[in-house]
Amino acid sequence: xxxxxxxxxxxxxxxxxxxxxxxxxxxxxxxxxxxxxxxxxxxxxxxxxxxxxxxxxxxxxxxxxxxxxxxxxxxxxxxxxxxxxxxxxxxxxxxxxxxxxxxxxxxxxxxxxxxxxxxxxxxxxxxxxxxxxxxxxxxxxxxxxxxxxxxxxxxxxxxxxxxxxxxxxxxxxxxxxxxxxxxxxxxxxxxxxxxxxxxxxxxxxxxxxxxxxxxxxxxxxxxxxxxxxxxxxxxxxxxxxxxxxxxxxxxxxxxxxxxxxx
Amino acid sequence: xxxxxxxxxxxxxxxxxxxxxxxxxxxxxxxxxxxxxxxxxxxxxxxxxxxxxxxxxxxxxxxxxxxxxxxxxxxxxxxxxxxxxxxxxxxxxxxxxxxxxxxxxxxxxxxxxxxxxxxxxxxxxxxxxxxxxxxxxxxxxxxxxxxxxxxxxxxxxxxxxxxxxxxxxxxxxxxxxxxxxxxxxxxxxxxxxxxxxxxxxxxxxxxxxxxxxxxxxxxxxxxxxxxxxxxxxxxxxxxxxxxxxxxxxxxxxxxxxxxxxxxxxxxxxxxxxxxxxxxxxxxxxxxxxxxxxxxxxxxxxxxxxxxxxxxxxxxxxxxxxxxxxxxxxxxxxxxxxxxxxxxxxxxxxxxxxxxxxxxxxxxxxxxxxxxxxxxxxxxxxxxxxxxxxxxxxxxxxxxxxxxxxxxxxxxxxxxxxxxxxxxxxxxxxxxxxxxxxxxxxxxxxx
Numbered sequence: 001x002x003x004x005x006x007x008x009x010x011x012x013x014x015x016x017x018x019x020x021x022x023x024x025x026x027x028x029x030x031x032x033x034x035x036x037x038x039x040x041x042x043x044x045x046x047x048x049x050x051x052x053x054x055x056x057x058x059x060x061x062x063x064x065x066x067x068x069x070x071x072x073x074x075x076x077x078x079x080x081x082x083x084x085x086x087x088x089x090x091x092x093x094x095x096x097x098x099x100x101x102x103x104x105x106x107x108x109x110x111x112x113x114x115x116x117x118x119x120x121x122x123x124x125x126x127x128x129x130x131x132x133x134x135x136x137x138x139x140x141x142x143x144x145x146x147x148x149x150x151x152x153x154x155x156x157x158x159x160x161x162x163x164x165x166x167x168x169x170x171x172x173x174x175x176x177x178x179x180x181x182x183x184x185x186x187x188x189x190x191x192x193x194x195x196x197x198x199x200x201x202x203x204x205x206x207x208x209x210x211x212x213x214x215x216x217x218x219x220x221x222x223x224x225x226x227x228x229x230x231x232x233x234x235x236x237x238x239x240x241x242x243x244x245x246x247x248x249x250x251x252x253x254x255x256x257x258x259x260x261x262x
Numbered sequence: 263x264x265x266x267x268x269x270x271x272x273x274x275x276x277x278x279x280x281x282x283x284x285x286x287x288x289x290x291x292x293x294x295x296x297x298x299x300x301x302x303x304x305x306x307x308x309x310x311x312x313x314x315x316x317x318x319x320x321x322x323x324x325x326x327x328x329x330x331x332x333x334x335x336x337x338x339x340x341x342x343x344x345x346x347x348x349x350x351x352x353x354x355x356x357x358x359x360x361x362x363x364x365x366x367x368x369x370x371x372x373x374x375x376x377x378x379x380x381x382x383x384x385x386x387x388x389x390x391x392x393x394x395x396x397x398x399x400x401x402x403x404x405x406x407x408x409x410x411x412x413x414x415x416x417x418x419x420x421x422x423x424x425x426x427x428x429x430x431x432x433x434x435x436x437x438x439x440x441x442x443x444x445x446x447x448x449x450x451x452x453x454x455x456x457x458x459x460x461x462x463x464x465x466x467x468x469x470x471x472x473x474x475x476x477x478x479x480x481x482x483x484x485x486x487x488x489x490x491x492x493x494x495x496x497x498x499x500x501x502x503x504x505x506x507x508x509x510x511x512x513x514x515x516x517x518x519x520x521x522x523x524x525x526x527x528x529x530x531x532x533x534x535x536x537x538x539x540x541x542x543x544x545x546x547x548x549x550x551x552x553x554x555x556x557x558x559x560x561x562x563x564x565x566x567x568x569x570x571x572x573x574x575x576x577x578x579x580x581x582x583x584x585x586x587x588x589x590x591x592x593x594x595x596x597x598x599x600x601x602x603x604x605x606x607x608x609x610x611x612x613x614x615x616x617x618x619x620x621x622x623x624x625x626x627x628x629x630x631x632x633x634x635x636x637x638x639x640x641x642x643x644x645x646x647x648x649x650x651x652x653x654x655x656x657x658x659x660x661x662x663x664x665x666x667x668x669x670x671x672x673x674x675x676x677x678x679x680x681x682x683x684x685x686x687x688x689x690x691x692x693x694x695x696x697x698x699x700x701x702x703x704x705x706x707x708x
Contacts, residue, residue: 054624062624063654087654088288088707090626104549106469114399116374119474123551127581127589128622175582254412255467256365260331260358262284262320 029149029165036188037144043218045071045248049241054132057232064090064130070141071248077101077141079253083261084130092262096253097122099141102170110258117255126175133204133226133235135175138195146170152180158209159184159191176203187211189219197230204228214244285321289708290314299698302437303671303678310437312341314703318354329360335403339394344436346446347393353403365410370403373421375465375478377545378558378573380595380614380634384543386480387463389427396438396663397645402427416468423461426483429534441678441693442530444489450502450535451483452564459483459538476545484565487534488606491682493519494529505535506566516683523675530679539564553578556595571599575614591618593632608643608690612636625651641691642666646700655707662700667691 023031052064065085070078077099084093092112099105107122125137147167155164162182169176177200182192190208197203210222224237251257292314301308315338322331335354341347356369373387387404394400405425411418431444453459461482468475488505495501503511522528541562548555559572575595583590593616599605616632629648636642644664651657669692672678681692 056624087651088290089651089657089705091288104551106472106549114374115372116376119377119469119547119549119554121549121552121554121577121579124579124581128587131587131622131624131626251363251412254417256410256412256417260360260365262286 025151026149028151029167030144032151032163032165032183032188033144033147033149033167036183036190039188040218041072041074043072043215044245045069046218047241047243047246047248048220048239051238051240052130052132053236053238055234055236062131063087064132069248069252071250071253077105077143079250080141081253081258081261090130094258094261096255096258097140098253099143101143101145105140108255108258110261112262115259117258124173125171126173133228133233134237137169137171137174137176138206138226147179154185155182157182157184157191159186159189159211161185162191187219189221202229212242214242218244283323285323286319288318290316290705291708292316292703292705294701294703296437296699296701298437298696300696303441303693303696304434306435306437307343310341310343312339312343312347314339316353331358331360332356333358341393341436344393344433346431346433347436349393349430351391351402353401355403363412365412367408367410368406370405371408372401372403373406373408375476375543375545376558377474377476377547377556378575378595379577379593379616380575380612380632381573381597381609382558383560383571383573384476384478384545384558386478386485386541386543387421387423389429389485391430393430393432393436395661402430416466419463419465421461421463421465423463423482424458426457426459426461426536428457428536429485429487431534438694438697438699440489440532441672441682442491442532444532444534445492446534448533449487450490450533452535452537453483457483465543472549474545474547474549476543478543478545480539480541480543482538484537484539484562486606487536488565489532490535492531492533495519495522496527502533511683516679520676520679523679530682537565552580566601566604569600571597571601571605573597577618579618587622589618589620589622591620592616593618597634608636608641609634610636611638612641627651639690640666640668643691657705657707659703659705660700661703662698664698665691665694667695669695671695 047067047069050066050068052066054062064087067083067085068080070080072078080097082095084090094110096108097105104123107120109118109120111118125140126135128134129136129139147169150166152164152166155162162184165181165183167179167181175197176195177198178196180194181190183190189211193206194202195204204226206224206226208221208224211219212222213219220239220242222239225234227234294312294314296310296312298308317336319334320331324330324332333354333356337353338350339348352370354371356367356371359366374385375387376382376384382398388401389404390398391400391402392398404423404427407422409420428446428449431446432439434443459482461480463478463480465476465478490503490505493501519528539562541560543560546557554577556576557572557574559570561568561570573595575593577591577593579589579591581589593614595614597609597612597614599610602610612634614632614634616630619629621627627650632645634643646660646662648660649657671692672681
């Protein structure tokens with residue numbers, strides 16, 4: 001009994017080094033993404049409060065307050081809801097997303113003035129999210145299937161030593177031709193992502209900071225900063241009140257819950 | 263020190279989840295200026311100031327054990343020109359209880375049904391607050407008991423509506439109105455229970471992949487009244503004709519009244535007639551790539567012969583046009599009403615062409631430009647709606663309408679009377695022909 005239970009991990013540990021010897025950069029890139037996903041699996045549900053600070057070239061600021069809830073769906077993309085608390089003319093506006101590993105997400109927007117739930121076509125996720133430097137695709141559920149990968153090199157980074165990997169969106173409607181991601185080797189957390197536009201020039205850089213570990217497993221940043229190199233604008237996302245496994249279920253992600261999300 | 267620290271920590275831990283427990287108050291003040299291209303048919307001013315106040319209170323901290331919420335929204339408007347537009351309403355005064363797979367909502371609330379943009383056929387729970395905006399999207403709070411069930415095969419809503427709200431209409435001094443004013447103090451109800459007739463409604467909505475589908479049924483007092491002229495001639499009982507029977511005024515009577523028009527001997531206004539109806543509604547939406555195909559249809563009985571009406575069309579959105587941040591949407595819808603010429607509104611066989619611009623900027627600037635065109639009568643309504651936030655607590659909202667009926671508005675009492683009596687289906691819009699306007703509202707949020 002005990003032996004058989006022990007055997008598979010043993011086999012795995014024996015197989016790994018052998019596999020990595022023959023690994024192509026593409027295989028290694030994919031393996032890194034898979035390992036990062038494996039390490040974060042099982043978060044169940046989570047919620048957080050976010051402040052979004054939009055800055056233009058001159059440094060003028062505009063602030064939005066949001067809350068988010070997400071539900072892990074093991075065999076598909078996650079379900080999520082984003083609720084706006086400010087600016088006051090948008091208060092109560094809420095966005096419900098059922099993301100999918102491949103193909104477009106299902107998305108509904110609740111407009112509180114009309115009390116209307118509107119299904120929106122979300123095939124093209126390259127557009128900006130509420131006027132920020134984040135595109136919808138930057139904030140959507142990050143699934144392995146959404147990219148192909150290529151490992152480039154190891155490099156020192158803020159999180160110690162990082163794998164530097166290129167990833168290419170599989171979605172033909174993506175606004176990017178490629179992304180370069182820095183992932184630390186100790187905990188497989190992203191520290192920096194560079195986004196290259198359709199003309200293959202550097203468009204934006206996203207940096208992560210203030211990582212904290214939740215439930216002894218899940219690392220989440222306290223801050224994400226997206227800088228647009230072409231316009232000089234930037235958007236800062238500051239997270240607080242992270243909560244995990246607070247008992248959210250499918251019933252918290254329906255059109256009914258969207259209407260009362262405020 | 264340590265002990266007090268531990269107590270403080272314990273207190274913090276004992277507090278309810280700050281992420282979901284909320285009590286909020288908010289206020290909105292709107293200053294509006296309507297500018298009309300011409301003086302009104304009845305000599306009304308061209309520039310009309312108006313002001314709006316809204317107060318909202320919301321809490322979900324009613325109970326520690328269960329998920330409950332209370333909401334109150336008060337709306338009030340003052341209008342310099344129209345005493346009927348100066349009005350107040352309780353938009354929301356409601357209590358919500360969330361159970362496992364069900365919700366109970368009680369009190370005055372607002373509910374929206376439907377998928378299309380041009381005309382909200384299926385949307386029938388709330389009465390239209392027409393004096394607010396002629397687009398029909400402002401609604402009065404509707405008292406209700408609403409049970410909502412969430413099941414794997416969709417969401418089911420059951421409504422009991424114990425009290426009816428009458429539609430608001432502009433007063434005699436107001437604009438964008440019918441040729442004769444509507445006397446909202448003397449509505450005619452088909453039901454003896456009048457506004458206390460209990461109405462019932464049920465709706466089912468479900469999502470099947472890329473298709474959203476909805477079915478609804480409403481049984482009760484029509485939110486949409488038919489308007490019928492009331493002619494009061496000194497010394498005679500008032501003449502009120504049946505709005506469902508065209509040409510009920512005998513030509514001899516018309517001929518007799520015409521010379522008296524404009525004299526104190528005759529007074530004409532319109533009465534709203536509320537029939538008891540049954541309305542079945544269907545809505546469907548199919549999402550394919552950047553397209554949303556939409557259909558909304560109703561079948562109504564109780565207001566004359568049973569009839570059907572439908573709106574079908576699509577919305578197509580291009581994200582980031584010309585390498586900018588701008589999203590450009592195209593909206594095309596066909597509006598059809600089985601009653602055709604006998605339909606009381608403008609929309610019996612019309613086409614909407616609209617374009618929606620979302621600038622995706624810090625100010626959330628957006629713009630909706632559209633025209634509804636009747637290819638048979640050549641009636642057209644052009645519309646523009648735009649929003650632009652200024653800072654975080656101000657917003658500028660611009661609305662404009664241009665009416666092109668292809669005919670000039672009636673100039674004399676005799677012409678007006680003839681137009682009302684004749685009910686010319688090709689001239690339904692003629693009474694607002696002179697009411698082209700642009701309206702600017704500056705809103706301050708507190």
